[in-house]
Amino acid sequence: MQVSTDTSGKLRQITYADAIREAIDQVMHKDPSTYVMGLGATDPKGVFGTTIGLEGEYGPRRVFDMPVSENAMTGIAVGSCIKGMRPIMVHQRADFMLMAMDQIINNAAKWYYMYGGQKSVPLTIRAIVGRGWGQGPQHSQNFQAVFAQIPGLKVIAPTTPYGAKGLLTSSIEDNNPVIFIEHRWLYNQVSHVPQEYYTLPLGKANILRKGTDITVVASMEMALEAVHVAEKLEPNGVSIEVLDICSVKPLDEDAILGSIAKTHHLLIIDSSWVAFGVSSEIAAMVAEKGFDLLKAKIKRLGLPDVPTPTSPSLSKSYYTSEADICNAVCEILKTNLEATELGLSDFVNDVPDEYFKGPF
């Protein structure tokens, strides 16, 4: 990892939102074929702050708002790709992207393959997941598994600001369509992010926290929840390794198997629906390639097979709580720890918790 310090010699810390903004800024500076479009890309809020100032820097030809026409605009982005452009599209909610499913799946994902590799589609689509505050059935969905199932797409899901910047630069540099999933609870997360331009390989997982007893595979907000639980369980004799997949597709199978080879136990936390989900894929892969490494059954956590309810009383049991994670870990390891006694709540708030704000 490269390291940047500020004037007082401290490590440079910025938010996830700023890391994304910086990645776009630096790629746009480097590569004149890149451009940014999205509803609200140039408005005063700048898509959670991630596009602020870009229009001023690169002009309205390269950074622009668009009509509420997701499907056509995606096709237009694909059209510009085959003329050598490298568009970055952003959707304030992944749910709005469903309007563009035809262009994403039928065209963007397959253009390279279906003409025998003559033209590629280096399109990056930022899809923001909007959990919380009653976002409800149509403003909170994470379609990671839906996209990952489509041949030709890559699906990235960064957790840390450091990862967000490096993975976004790589996604834009990549010659394929990349669905870049962001979770709005992460925007205020802070971590060290080097000032310099850097890339991170797509398809490489990251050990967020080292441990020896059990591997918890997760991503985004669930990876942070897992780290929090791991911190609480450590003094109680349970050592959790949190593996942040960073990339849903390609999936870093080696990292997952490597961690299980050490811990022999596996809990997978899905940031989306469990049924037919990314966690299903990971579990199947481990069953096929790492069955002998396991000393206990795999467990999965994540969203039940239900649309997101709006009422706060229902969304509490919809999302995965710290206590759920603690209980699943204990069940797998056959230990008896009382989650609430460790300060791990079964309460799922509909706004990010205290520790979502600070560094982790």
Place this chain on the structure above:
Amino acid sequence: MLRIRIVEEELMRYYAEQEMRCPVHFCVGQEAVSVGVCQALAHDDSVMSSHRCHGHYLAKGGSLKGMVAELYGKSSGCASGRGGSMHLIDLSVNFLGATSIVAGTIPIAVGVGFSNKLKDEQSVSVVFFGDGATEEGLFYESLNFAELHNLPVLFVCEHNFYSVYSPISVRQPSSRDIYKVAASMGLDSIRIDGNDVEAVYLATQSALESVHSGNGPYLIEATTYRWVEHCGPNYDNHIGYRSEEEYLNWREKDPVATFEEKLLKDTCASKEFIGTARQQILKEIRDVVDYAKRLPFPDSSELAKGVYAS
């Protein structure tokens, strides 16, 4: 109109208590479109809407209790707490639903009109949507089918010149009018002052006459203006996407105050009458909020119920 205004303003005040835990799009400033259209409708005519649906729902006669309980996430809310502010429904008055995906209900309403025709029913299917929705392919595809099959559908575009913070100028060519797009697709259409409730009412009456006489779908483009932020209860002219001056110009054209003045001038209503109405409405909404706050939340054991129809 006064009722919608006061209900919205009161809800805006209560929203600050952080107990309505869902995104809310208030319609203050745009009430005349809801009222003018719905006053002209018959009970059997159906209405559908989008994220900004409170006015349409109330004007069609939707239950205030059901709406407020829904905003508070309560189990007796009009969508059982599953949907929130953007998903109002009251089948008893033929308010068939609202959704949060822009343009999403336009084809649904055409489907309703299509069924009315198949079933030889006389009712008209009305759908409210914003200027932003006319940029989705769904809008064109739906108008095309409605026109092709001569369906009894009334499209009402509430043109408030913005989609979130994006002015119409960055989204549509300035030289083109939405109602003319509809006309070029074969529909009868008109543009009216959406802040003039009488104009909206009269235009809707003649649109309905046209639909009933078998002329097929009709589109009304009603120009109007949203006073508060896109989503939420605050005034946000200071953040820079629109000018205070533009906002003040539109406030001059306050649909509620203008109509009140007209009623007073024409001696159709007295100051006392309006004052009493105001007090009654205030009491009504405050009572409903008190009531809604005390209602039970859905039990978490119900989470997975109702995903599939039996």
